Amino acid sequence: MFTMSSDDFTVHTRECDAVGSGMPISSLPDEVESMDDLDCDCWDVFDSFDEIE
Numbered sequence: 001m002f003t004m005s006s007d008d009f010t011v012h013t014r015e016c017d018a019v020g021s022g023m024p025i026s027s028l029p030d031e032v033e034s035m036d037d038l039d040c041d042c043w044d045v046f047d048s049f050d051e052i053e
């Protein structure tokens with residue numbers, strides 16, 4: 001579900017173009033507590049974490 005970019009280690013959806021050859025992870029990092037912590041536009045399609053999980 002989540003993928004970490006190999007360039008800057010930000011977290012994206014698996015479909016995001018910014019990820020490149022990033023590695024899949026099973027859950028969001030602990031430091032991500034709100035949608036505001038996710039900068040990339042790929043998260044704009046989600047209204048809340050409830051939709052992601």
Ligand SMILES: [Zn+2]
Pocket residue numbers: 011012013016017018019040041042043
């Ligand atoms: Zn993204």
